[in-house]
Amino acid sequence: EVQLVESGEGLVQPGSSMKLSCVASGFTFSNYGMNWIRQAPKKGLEWIALIYYDSSSKYYADSVKGRFTISRDNSKNTLYLEMNSLRSEDTAMYYCAKGAGGDYWGQGVMVTVSS
């Protein structure tokens, strides 16, 4: 059974940093690209980053480019999202999703940016 379990949830002040993790199981993690997608409260879905299976390419939404970094450790079956210079508009539920088409999603973690 495919499972994606995010962690790193929390409340942080504007301008600070935070790192999310997503541990994958039930499939060969190193064979798949992975995404981070977020959902602000009561809003729709916003894709923010994708990393290729071998980390050879990374893509970002303009809203996070230069502030967020996606990475992975295939030896640990883990996807990461490092978030810097956080803003109030980054407040959202953050999901990791498997594959370019997002065939499986994690349960999500809430990131709240507020003073």
Place this chain on the structure above:
Amino acid sequence: DVVMTQTPPSLSVAIGQSVSISCKSSQSLVYSDGKTYLHWLLQSPGRSPKRLIYQVSNLGSGVPDRFSGTGSQKDFTLKISRVEAEDLGVYYCAQTTHFPLTFGSGTKLEIK
């Protein structure tokens, strides 16, 4: 960016009825490999999204065949035949042909 326009924004249907949701993209979603990377997802209340259909018309694992997807180029439709109570939630179309990947604004399905 590719804009995904979903209609209607909400639907209220009785159990057993059929419904259709439209998704139109601002650009063709045909990739250079000839495939069309348009997908449909359902976010049930309080849950994370689940992919129902991938590449226009392919059912995801475990998805009942009451769900079907059609369309091409820039115009796509999700049809739900014989709606059941478990089908309520917000439906999103998503394109993964072009970066940035983009989603429709969602269609909220309510059960009468």
